[in-house]
Amino acid sequence: MGEAVGLLEGELTAGRRVLADLDTEDAWLAYLRFGRRLFDVPDTPDADGLLFQYGTYSFDGPATFTLELTRQFEIVDSHGDHDYYVQVHCELQYALTPVLQALGSFEWWFFRDAGDDLDEWAQGLSERAAWATIRALKPAQVRVYQERV
Template sequence: MLISETEALLTSMLDLAGVHPGRGSAADVRRTVEVFRRFATVPADDAVSPQEDGDGILAQTGTFDFDGVREFCADLTRQLIEADNQGSIWQLRCTLHWTPSAETEVLGSRVLWSFGMPLDDFFVKALSLPGWAWALAGVQAPRHLTIELDRV
């Protein structure tokens, strides 16, 4: 897979699992994580290797005010650095969005990178972050799911 193909591949994998960007159900949270976990193991042929920190996963949660809309988000992002001389950094974000509540406010914000650890260990730690644990508990269905590939 090439970096330019990551968004289409992840979207296709999610579609096969019955998860569609723009919609959200409580069951979609776990399915999204399972798909992203498999997606994270697909090599990016034009990226610097994971051993050289050119391919890593970021897990983050928190209540944010992006684009003037305050919302609680649980996000998995794959960061890829192009192996060419330019070394451009790309991020493919897979973000679940909820209306914030008193319950989500107390979860705070957390960030965890996969660099320097096996992916299995990373996902165990990431999914035990308070925000991800809340999201996976299925207490509330997300408002929607977004998938975005950007050069940063």
């Protein structure tokens, strides 16, 4: 898991020179490739999850519409008990427009151990009406980072 952020960046920049060249569809497909990679995670419920979420936020300045593609890994202590999570983020920010603001906010998790199929999860997201709006856009900013939560 220590290499996860580098692996995501590699998927995002495959065939490109910089993250700034990404469009939303390319970022989504790279995220799904990253999501298919298997990692050595604990044998606990929800130890490896993917999150798709969007909304209008103003964390570090003016409000922007943000699409957040996150992978979360559970870290356990030496006794096998939950210690913390590591989240690897691909954050796509867009200029706020009335159309994007009208989308509101949304989140949907996928957990590998829940018996769900990753391709079905992705298909369900791509069939949402909001995706037709978001996927056609080029983000103003792309950030890839990892954090402990």
